[in-house]
Amino acid sequence: MSCCGIRGEETGDVVGSAALWARALPDGCHELTLSVPGIHCAACISTIEKGLREIPQLREARVNFTLRQVRVRWCDDGFDPDVVLHKLADLGYEARPFDPEAAGFARDDAEGRELLRALAVAGFAAGNIMMLSISVWSGAEGATRDFFHWISAAIAIPAVAYAGRPFFRSAFAALSQARMNMDVPISLAVITAVFMSLYQTATHQQHAYFDAAVSLLFFLLIGRYLDHRMRARARSAVTQLMALHAEGATVLKPDGSRAFLPISELQPGMLVQVAPGERIPVDGMVEEGESDVDMALITGETTPERVAPGADVFAGARNITGPLLVRLKAAGEDTFLAEMIRLMAAAEKSRSAYVRLADRLAGYYAPAVHILAGVTLAGWLFATGFNWPVSLLHAISVLIITCPCALGLAVPAVQVVAAGVLFRSGVMVKDGSALEKLAEVDTVIFDKTGTLTLGQLRLREGAVSAEALAVAAGLAQGSAHPLSRAIVEAAQQRGITPAIVRAVEEVPGHGLKGVWQERNVQLGALDWCGVREEELAAPDVPHLALVVEGSRPVLFSFSDTLRPDARETIALLKQQGLRVEMLSGDREGPVRATAREAGIEHYQARCTPQQKLAYVEELARSGAKVLMVGDGINDAPALAAGHVSMAPSTASDIGRTAAQLVFLSESLQPVWLSHQVAMRARRLMLQNFALALIYNVVAVPVAMLGFATPLFAAIAMSGSSIVVVGNALRLNFVERRLLKRFGRASAPRKAAAAPATMHEREAA
Amino acid sequence: MNVLVFLVPIALFMGLLGLGAFIWSLKSGQYDDLEGEALRILDEEGDEKPLKD
Numbered sequence: 001m002s003c004c005g006i007r008g009e010e011t012g013d014v015v016g017s018a019a020l021w022a023r024a025l026p027d028g029c030h031e032l033t034l035s036v037p038g039i040h041c042a043a044c045i046s047t048i049e050k051g052l053r054e055i056p057q058l059r060e061a062r063v064n065f066t067l068r069q070v071r072v073r074w075c076d077d078g079f080d081p082d083v084v085l086h087k088l089a090d091l092g093y094e095a096r097p098f099d100p101e102a103a104g105f106a107r108d109d110a111e112g113r114e115l116l117r118a119l120a121v122a123g124f125a126a127g128n129i130m131m132l133s134i135s136v137w138s139g140a141e142g143a144t145r146d147f148f149h150w151i152s153a154a155i156a157i158p159a160v161a162y163a164g165r166p167f168f169r170s171a172f173a174a175l176s177q178a179r180m181n182m183d184v185p186i187s188l189a190v191i192t193a194v195f196m197s198l199y200q201t202a203t204h205q206q207h208a209y210f211d212a213a214v215s216l217l218f219f220l221l222i223g224r225y226l227d228h229r230m231r232a233r234a235r236s237a238v239t240q241l242m243a244l245h246a247e248g249a250t251v252l253k254p255d256g257s258r259a260f261l262p263i264s265e266l267q268p269g270m271l272v273q274v275a276p277g278e279r280i281p282v283d284g285m286v287e288e289g290e291s292d293v294d295m296a297l298i299t300g301e302t303t304p305e306r307v308a309p310g311a312d313v314f315a316g317a318r319n320i321t322g323p324l325l326v327r328l329k330a331a332g333e334d335t336f337l338a339e340m341i342r343l344m345a346a347a348e349k350s351r352s353a354y355v356r357l358a359d360r361l362a363g364y365y366a367p368a369v370h371i372l373a374g375v376t377l378a379g380w381l382f383a384t385g386f387n388w389p390v391s392l393l394h395a396i397s398v399l400i401i402t403c404p405c406a407l408g409l410a411v412p413a414v415q416v417v418a419a420g421v422l423f424r425s426g427v428m429v430k431d432g433s434a435l436e437k438l439a440e441v442d443t444v445i446f447d448k449t450g451t452l453t454l455g456q457l458r459l460r461e462g463a464v465s466a467e468a469l470a471v472a473a474g475l476a477q478g479s480a481h482p483l484s485r486a487i488v489e490a491a492q493q494r495g496i497t498p499a500i501v502r503a504v505e506e507v508p509g510h511g512l513k514g515v516w517q518e519r520n521v522q523l524g525a526l527d528w529c530g531v532r533e534e535e536l537a538a539p540d541v542p543h544l545a546l547v548v549e550g551s552r553p554v555l556f557s558f559s560d561t562l563r564p565d566a567r568e569t570i571a572l573l574k575q576q577g578l579r580v581e582m583l584s585g586d587r588e589g590p591v592r593a594t595a596r597e598a599g600i601e602h603y604q605a606r607c608t609p610q611q612k613l614a615y616v617e618e619l620a621r622s623g624a625k626v627l628m629v630g631d632g633i634n635d636a637p638a639l640a641a642g643h644v645s646m647a648p649s650t651a652s653d654i655g656r657t658a659a660q661l662v663f664l665s666e667s668l669q670p671v672w673l674s675h676q677v678a679m680r681a682r683r684l685m686l687q688n689f690a691l692a693l694i695y696n697v698v699a700v701p702v703a704m705l706g707f708a709t710p711l712f713a714a715i716a717m718s719g720s721s722i723v724v725v726g727n728a729l730r731l732n733f734v735e736r737r738l739l740k741r742f743g744r745a746s747a748p749r750k751a752a753a754a755p756a757t758m759h760e761r762e763a764a
Numbered sequence: 765m766n767v768l769v770f771l772v773p774i775a776l777f778m779g780l781l782g783l784g785a786f787i788w789s790l791k792s793g794q795y796d797d798l799e800g801e802a803l804r805i806l807d808e809e810g811d812e813k814p815l816k817d
Contacts, residue, residue, distance in 0.1 A: 042807065045803060063797075117787060120786050121783065144768070148772075
């Protein structure tokens, strides 16, 4: 790096970074949470904890294996937590500090704990009341029965008041917005059941429904808690991915020292160092240094762009060849990222609110049930000559019997199983409604770079002699430039040993030069090698030229690598009757080539983010339900506008935030798999609704005629719940069948192997 | 009949004890890292307590 060193590059260690993420505890100690994605085995736990124990100032160091985090605590104000990061690096683990509250962990956890506590209380109450109820059903009479009823009441009333809160709150919220959801009939049934049972107990009567009220809450809370856990796990996996990427930047201060600061601490006008291989953290202008930057996440272009002092660079671009010193632009309105976020917010606002399937059905179900209860009340009043207690008893028993226990479980049970199936295949469902929306999709729009393709360039098949490739590979061996890597890879694939080239030097922004067999050779940009663009056969694709002193330049042309399975996936999606299109910000040539290779007929090149957004919104206006699959910053507004959206885990932070599903694998098959699972999930949900409806058709007349004893209610309710959950569990077996089908469709290429588990994947 | 006056409170008390134990275990963070606890038991070097003063 003789030609292009930048200021401050040689000054020692970067200091004072991790402390910014530490939280002060009330007792004067400090706590820091680190994301360590490398934790994947039992041995890691003890290696890390034992290693950190060697730091004397640390009071506590605890690995959380499930979340892949390490939490450390110290009480010495002078302690620099960077020591912990260095220690972890020595142990071989890459760690990033992050703020668990900002990442949404702390709040989520509180919700999970509340549900779990409510579940415990409901479980305790249900068990004990059921014990007493069984004796009543078996014939306890008189004072014994009253005694048991009073004890049941003493348990049930506080238990319902405590464990029912999640339902009451949600029902209240819905009613105050004049909407209906399943929690309204649930809350109504539970509350009226308790009051009626209290009346029955006080008047020494036989039927008390305390057990029904509490066990109803218990069943429903199981569904709620499972649902919550599934979503929390998916969200934490996504947050983890984000914590791994740049959260801060190395700032060069006017006095020449360096500091690693979180993004939020950066000020306009600051100088930021960006080493080769790092992402540029914020928009700015190059102050010193020359390099190539990969703009794939921003514009969708695969060819890296050359930058020199004075050039604008954008947040999210990856620096490739040389170190850069970037002066930050004024943060806020005028940055590219801020513009994208504004577009996203606008797109989200204009998207109509989605009413979930269960809530849509609740809109019919709840009024129907309440009308039936009213009819029962009127009928009994008429039949018994206005005997209010008896008529109310029967009306309320209708409410209890129809209380949508099975309906309340029908959707969450299927969703939990479906999300679990997808999680095992490496798809994280961030949003509960995503699967329902996915099942309605009729158009799939893909982005090109990074979504259909891997964003890795590959040497195109063509007439390049083995000798030329050997020399080029010899030159390119030490370079991190994607085109260099593509050349080395191509040489390896064709079994060509790289030639020995001496005195190789990288000229950032231009290429490489060296000496081969006493002749000067250079490999690099066309103009640098004296080749004019007009001479090219396909001017749109990235090119390199190799010049060996005394002979004609040899041209290498490159194309992007399609994801394995992309072609099969698209064929299968089309088979499902979906319309598949591609929108790309890249130039016409590579886009056409990719479209042909992937089997997509409809495509558009050179789309700006605004055009992508407008296209998706236009489709939505014409009634299409669009699944948008994209990864870049430029896709984020379109992702937000799509009916539902998906992003690979390699996407930009903002892209992953905008998407409702995130997939981990390199293949594109998860797009098809998610759609299939979503379709099946919807079918199961409808089946479950049908089952619950059949149950009601049988049970409601019984209740209306006044035969619904507490025993009948208990059996009918748990019976229907078990049937519904059992039906949902069938989805578990679907995954293997689906993968087998995918395997058949792509039979010649054995790419659709059994999905690796999360652990294996992360270890790889 | 009279025996119930003792038996039912005893049963309830034991149930409450169980509930209390569960809520204590929840509060002390024993459900925070379910996978990790399963693996910690495989650690051969006896004391698996976290570093604490």
